[in-house]
Amino acid sequence: MAPTLSDPTALTWAWRAASAAYSRALSAVDGLPAERAEAVLLPTFRAGRRCWDAMIAGSGGRHLPIEIAYEDTTLPGYLLRPDASGRARPTLVITNGSDGALTSMWAAAGAGALERDWNALVYDGPGQQSMLFERGVPFRPDWEAVLTPVVDMLVARPDVDASRLTAYGISQAGYWLPRALVFEHRFVAAVADPGVVDVSASWLRHLPSPMIELLDSGQKDVFNGYMAEVDADPATARTFAFRARPYGITDPFDLFTAVRGYQLRDLADRIRTPLLITDPDGEQFWPGQSAQLAELLTAPHEVARFTAADGADVHCQPLAPGLTQARMFSWLDDQASFLGP
Structure with missing residues (x-):
């Protein structure tokens, strides 16, 4: 029926x-x-x-739209709660990747949080969803400027247990979340799915070495000339436009140069927050970087391997959300439980 x-x-x-x-x-x-x-x-x-x-x-008051103060404007957010009682609960802050929708964050971790009697906070950051399509606000590498206002808002709420804040970053947020954790220390624990040390690796691997040399030597006009030839192919031009849009930069040389600034090599050792890093077989975009991030960390951390044998391979384990969440929430709960009842 x-x-x-x-x-x-x-x-x-x-x-x-x-x-x-x-x-x-x-x-x-x-x-x-x-x-x-x-x-x-x-x-x-x-x-x-x-x-x-x-x-x-x-939702009957369970889920709430929230405007998060951010610089001279606001970020749209949604506090997802198991019920409308207003009881203070552990809260998972979910940071999106480069192009996912709110529904993908629901599926990746939001529903899992609610099933475990946690709150979940989802939001659009710069370059994401409404901030991109409606306001034209591009990505930024210094995500602490984004995540700290989110935490400021949450810790002031009576329905959030400020002593049990956790965080999850999916896809490119495997860079943004660890970057923010260098400066933001109020999370009990966090998960990077996967770990990303250098965002630009997924861009540069498509360039031949002579093109990278042009970037290194600052030969902007020559670089852009070659990129104009590449963009003559409609499929390549479309992919480039899709990936470039959220950065707000149309000049190819300037775009590649900006993306190279999204890296953690000189910062990761300053993270204090315990971190779980997923590491799936067949990672397409940032292969090997979960292990690289783990090597850079001085904070407590664990690498969670996901394998093809378990049906949990490739970027963000798309065919194994249940397994991912089972391991992730078990680990997060262990970290939060150290604080006592």
């Missing part, structure tokens, strides 16, 4: 599923030539966000 509108559980699922469907459509649009993409990109994003907001509004 089909669910009726009087079934709140079915409604929650339906709104979330609709939002996820629009997000998948958005990924098919983003990166198209501007004259084709712009007409449908923002309306598609907004349709998906309206569905998400309808889910939040229909």
Whole structure:
């Protein structure tokens, strides 16, 4: 029998599923030539966000929209709670990657937190979702400027146990979260899925060594000349546009130079927060960097291997969310339990 509108559980699922469907459509649009993409990109994003907001509004007060003070504006956030009692709970702050939707954060960790009687906080940071599509605010490497205001907001709330704050960073947030932890020390523990020491590695591996030499030597015009030839291929041009958009930089030389600044080599040893680092077989974007991050750390840490034999290989273990969350939440709970009841 089909669910009726009087079934709140079915409604929650339906709104979330609709939002996820629009997000998948958005990924098919983003990166198209501007004259084709712009007409449908923002309306598609907004349709998906309206569905998400309808889910939040229909939650009976369990889930709350929150505006997070950030510089001279705000970041949109959502506090997901198991119920509307307002009881203080452990809270997981989920930081998104470069192009995921809120529904992907729900699936990756938000639902798992709720099942364990935790809160979860999801938000759009600079260059992510509404901050990109509606406000045109690009990525930034210094994510402590983003995450510290999030923590400031949470610790002031009576429904958040400020002594049991934890954090999870997925995909490119495997860089952003550890970067923020260099400066932000109020988390009991954190998870980087996977560990990312140098974001630019996923960009530079597509360049031949002579092109990297042009970057190193500052030969901007020559570099851009070669990139113009590469962009003559429509598929390559689309991929480049998709990856470049959230950085807010159109000049290829300037973009590659900026991305090279997203690295932790000189900072990771200053992290104090215990860190779990996932390390799947077949990592496509940052292979070997989870181990590299572990080697740089002086804080307590553990590398969680995920294997093809377990069906848990490749970037962020997409076919094994249950296994990922089982290991992640068990480890986070162990860290938080040191504080006592």
